[in-house]
Amino acid sequence: MATGGGHLRFLVSIFTIVSIWHLGHSWSKEGHILTCRIAQDLLGPEATHAVTNLLPSNVDGDLSALCTWPDQIRYWYKFRWTSPLHFIDTPDKDCTFDYTRDCPDDKCVAGAIQNFTSQLMHYREGTSDRRYNLTESLLFLSHFMGDIHQPMHIGYTSDKGGNTINVRWFRHKSNLHHVWDREIILTALKDYYEKDLDAFQADLENNVTSGIWADDIKSWSDCDDLFSCPTKWATESINLACRWAYKGVTEGETLSDEYFDSRLPIVTKRIAQGGVRLAMILNTVFGEHDHEIPSPT
Numbered sequence: 001m002a003t004g005g006g007h008l009r010f011l012v013s014i015f016t017i018v019s020i021w022h023l024g025h026s027w028s029k030e031g032h033i034l035t036c037r038i039a040q041d042l043l044g045p046e047a048t049h050a051v052t053n054l055l056p057s058n059v060d061g062d063l064s065a066l067c068t069w070p071d072q073i074r075y076w077y078k079f080r081w082t083s084p085l086h087f088i089d090t091p092d093k094d095c096t097f098d099y100t101r102d103c104p105d106d107k108c109v110a111g112a113i114q115n116f117t118s119q120l121m122h123y124r125e126g127t128s129d130r131r132y133n134l135t136e137s138l139l140f141l142s143h144f145m146g147d148i149h150q151p152m153h154i155g156y157t158s159d160k161g162g163n164t165i166n167v168r169w170f171r172h173k174s175n176l177h178h179v180w181d182r183e184i185i186l187t188a189l190k191d192y193y194e195k196d197l198d199a200f201q202a203d204l205e206n207n208v209t210s211g212i213w214a215d216d217i218k219s220w221s222d223c224d225d226l227f228s229c230p231t232k233w234a235t236e237s238i239n240l241a242c243r244w245a246y247k248g249v250t251e252g253e254t255l256s257d258e259y260f261d262s263r264l265p266i267v268t269k270r271i272a273q274g275g276v277r278l279a280m281i282l283n284t285v286f287g288e289h290d291h292e293i294p295s296p297t
Ligand SMILES: *[C@@H]1O[C@H](CO)[C@@H](O)[C@H](O)[C@H]1NC(C)=O
Pocket: 105, 106, 107, 111, 112, 115, 116, 119, 132, 133
């Protein structure tokens, strides 16, 4: 029996390691869900129709239900090629993003957004012999629009975007990348929204439509050229990573109230920007003439 228990513990710890590993590579599940829900609520009629059409019927038209799918499949053999598409490694302490230097062969999150956006542009042609699976294109694009807005996904090379910088988050062990992927979001959910994701979403959407960001969303979705915009968004992220995420943090440090309070507004703004911009792309690629995000109703 003791052996059996040991075995079980061993398996449990393997599962824990595997799941922690997964979580360490992207906005938390909650971050992606929020980005996708904000986006879907800003879609015009054509984009709403296209998205519903592309989603598998078991999710009832809810894009956010599959926004974390690219994290779930990234280690499957068939999808291993997508693993480098979740982030960008930039030179240590340089605080810039240079597409040619940092996105070799377009294999980074900025290149992936270009790739899947251009695949979706074929949707309206409606040809039956499509080269790409546009359901996958939609899910990848939606996920990567979240990742490119997570500041630490555009981080330094030697610390793997903060993954190797161990810190404590209040009382538990974490690392700087996790803090930005999930700790800040989960602490906000617990402290301010009674763990109710819908309440967090409502607060964000309120700030997008009529609150603190209402005047900004036009400039957020400014994008003359869908192919240069990802470079702009990645540049914003590495700037935020340098100014807010890495700044003043040392290995082994405990991060708590002061870090949480000052960084939460950055995290919520990036989630909202990701959502507004995802809506802008989907409205542009699927819309008839509608090249702007529609006014909220
Ligand atoms: C673009 O996506 C397709 C699959 O849809 C993939 O085969 C191709 O390698 C991707 N290109 C880049 C540069 O990631």
